Amino acid sequence: MTIFIPTPLRSYVGGKNAVEIEAATVASALAQLTAAHPDLRRHLFNDEGKVRAFVNLYLNDEDVRYLPAKEETAVSATDTLSIIPSIAGGSPFMPCGER
């Protein structure tokens, strides 16, 4: 599947705007993505391993939070996963350091 990387996070995946991953579920796709690019992990997940409240994940055009199986939803090669952080006025409010 294709994972679209938003501008604020591209520096953690070598500047790419999309990453191709072979995975069975949303969760495993994210696990592979953060395994390949460990710096991404803290931007997407909090200390409890939950997706941060200001980051949304969309499988195709659907918010993963509202899918019946949520992150365990099965995915195929043609699916796209979009990471959509909140943005404001030229400011990507992504936590870049452990605070």
Add this chain to the structure above:
Amino acid sequence: MSTVTEPIPLPELTTDELARYSRHLILPEVGVEGQRKLKAARVVCIGTGGLGSPLAFYLAAAGVGTLGLVDFDVVDASNLQRQIIHSTRDIGRKKLDSAEEKLTALNPSLRIVKHETRLTSANALEILKDYDIVADGTDNFPTRYLVNDACVLLGKPNVYGSIFRFEGQASVFAAEDGPCYRCLYPEPPPPGLVPSCAEGGVLGILPGLVGMIQATEVIKLILGNGAPLVGRLLLVDALAMRFRELKLRRNPECPVCGANPTVKELIDYEQFCGIEPKPKEEVKLQNGIPQMTVRELKQRMDAGDEVFILDVREPYEYQIANIGGTLIPLNDVPRRMTEIDPGQEIVVQCRSGARSQRVAEFLKQNGYDRVANLAGGILAWADQIDPSVTKY
């Protein structure tokens, strides 16, 4: 969804207006009645900056009868790359006065209402209540959540846009039917080690694109025609020139527009967004970090003191201007800490002193004891020490 309240009869169009809006009038989707709706409409733009400029311009051109503008800022040279309502000669002038002049020149019959204030929890309901539609062109999270909550509480549609570098988002948060901004993002991001609004950068054209999408949605809401962006999040990627659309669902547990709301009045949004109130008097220590003035640094350098100047800006900023610091961009600091000697005295520097403060705090938390922030950054350096340093 409520748009223009109907009980008052729609105003008639004058002969001049019939001529001015003739290209609208021949559109069946607008027509005379639609143009009268536009004339009766009252829209408030929060901010007359990057998004507010095209928004207000096109709404004025389209004949929106009452246009409220909320801003407290003055025009800066760095605004002109995108805030097209302001001109070079307006630098230093109040944005409200500059915007009013352009809008009145374009369409003299409009009623422009200037609200020269920062929108706050104390004044938001009072300001917004007199309008039919709110167009949110804010550039910061506290105001974003404030506008959202106020719109939900007042039952006003909130036409939303936001931008970052080459990417934009737009949607219409329909007050009564939801979803609202909090359904999309329940919580703001913590103010972390990130570029501040002024430092993240934005392609000048992007707010134009997104602001015009907002203007289009405002006009459609007034006309009651077309499919509004309600329940849809439009994403704009200007670099790829790709528009994508995502479904936006109402969160039944939304604290503002959900079934059992817990936010029933406006709150302290600075606090909600984790922003500490700024102390009034000048502080030497900020969050435990000594604030070094540019004069102090210059004295130390002239005296030959061993001070490690850590420049945390982006490489392109360094190219524009630098004071000889060691460049490690903010985002790279966590993984390049081995290049920073904890035994040395460190002065962290950026453009204005905001990013460097966060890096200084980060370093202190990671065991660096002798770390100071260069107050005012390279801008202060250019102002007070070396005018040949380019300000940007």
